[in-house]
Amino acid sequence: MSKYIEQIKKLVSLQEIDTELIQLKNRMEEAPRHLENLQNELKNLEEQKYHIEERVKLLSEQKKKLQSDIDQDGDKIKKSKNKLMMVSNTKEYHAMMREMDNLEKLNRFREEELNNLLEDLQAQQAKKEELNNQFQSLQDELATTQATLDSELQQIQERIQELENDREKACADVPVPILSRYNFIKDRLHNPVIVSVRQSVCTGCFISIPPQSFVEIQKGEQILSCPNCQRLIYWEEHYSGNPQ
Ligand SMILES: [Zn+2]
Known part of the structure; x- marks a missing residue:
């Protein structure tokens, strides 16, 4: 698994923890x-x-x-x-x-x-x-x-x-700059922080990302943000989002 995919996987795991935490706190x-x-x-x-x-x-x-x-x-x-x-x-x-x-x-x-x-x-x-x-x-x-x-x-x-x-364990696995970006978005936007892109559509805001960004995300080299909602995005074909 490339380093990029590994980081995405860790962020998605972190996201799952945060989503459950938010739900529990609401309850x-x-x-x-x-x-x-x-x-x-x-x-x-x-x-x-x-x-x-x-x-x-x-x-x-x-x-x-x-x-x-x-x-x-x-x-x-x-x-x-x-x-x-x-x-x-x-x-x-x-x-x-x-x-x-x-x-x-x-x-x-x-x-x-x-x-x-x-x-x-x-x-x-x-x-x-x-x-x-x-x-x-x-x-x-x-x-x-x-x-x-x-x-x-x-x-x-x-x-x-x-x-x-x-x-805490999940955070320890994520490089500090990426974790900072994650936490920065978490504090400012509605959950979730990281979402997949399905057929060039961001599943956070359901708006198509520009073709150039779509090409970029498919390369799987660096973690990108949705130009519309600012959430972290990854291509769905890179990672299914199921950490198990
Ligand atoms: Zn978006």
């Missing part, structure tokens, strides 16, 4: 996003839960107050009815009747209010229960996702470490 960034979404959903539910619990508490207090008012005035009405038997004064009798009447009206009004309130309370409690169930299942899902994510991230991290080691 590491994206993987926690699902978890974040679940966490936001859970927070949202927690807020809803809080509001409904406050509402249930308020309604329960109102219910207690209404019931105690109804009981108190009910007692008053009962007592007045007993007293009424003993009143001989007509004026007093009418005054008491009027008061009883008012209390009875008030209590009827309160009973109505209580009924509405009980309906509302029942609906809120059903909602609360539903929210609690949702919250519970979301919490379970979050725990499972968290566990899977941790092991997935661990695996990715291990593979990255492996690749970083491979990369």
Whole structure:
């Protein structure tokens, strides 16, 4: 194998390592996003839960107050009815009747209010229960996702470490000026850095290289760059791109 082909082969190996590294790093960034979404959903539910619990508490207090008012005035009405038997004064009798009447009206009004309130309370409690169930299942899902994510991230991290080691070895094989060129392009362009030329078309930018460059690349003497995208290029017939 000529020195030129050997260098191309090494650069392509380096490229394969870098491509996998980029993919893994992207996955590491994206993987926690699902978890974040679940966490936001859970927070949202927690807020809803809080509001409904406050509402249930308020309604329960109102219910207690209404019931105690109804009981108190009910007692008053009962007592007045007993007293009424003993009143001989007509004026007093009418005054008491009027008061009883008012209390009875008030209590009827309160009973109505209580009924509405009980309906509302029942609906809120059903909602609360539903929210609690949702919250519970979301919490379970979050725990499972968290566990899977941790092991997935661990695996990715291990593979990255492996690749970083491979990369170091691969770099050691490439002459410094060529490696500098590779790294220079890597820092400035979208992956990949080195691509093949297939029938005079650069497979990095899919634009034909000029005929003169095509003749030059076929000679296989020096590593050329695509005049359009600046990526390193090699003729596909020189090297299949499979380092194995
Ligand atoms: Zn190109």
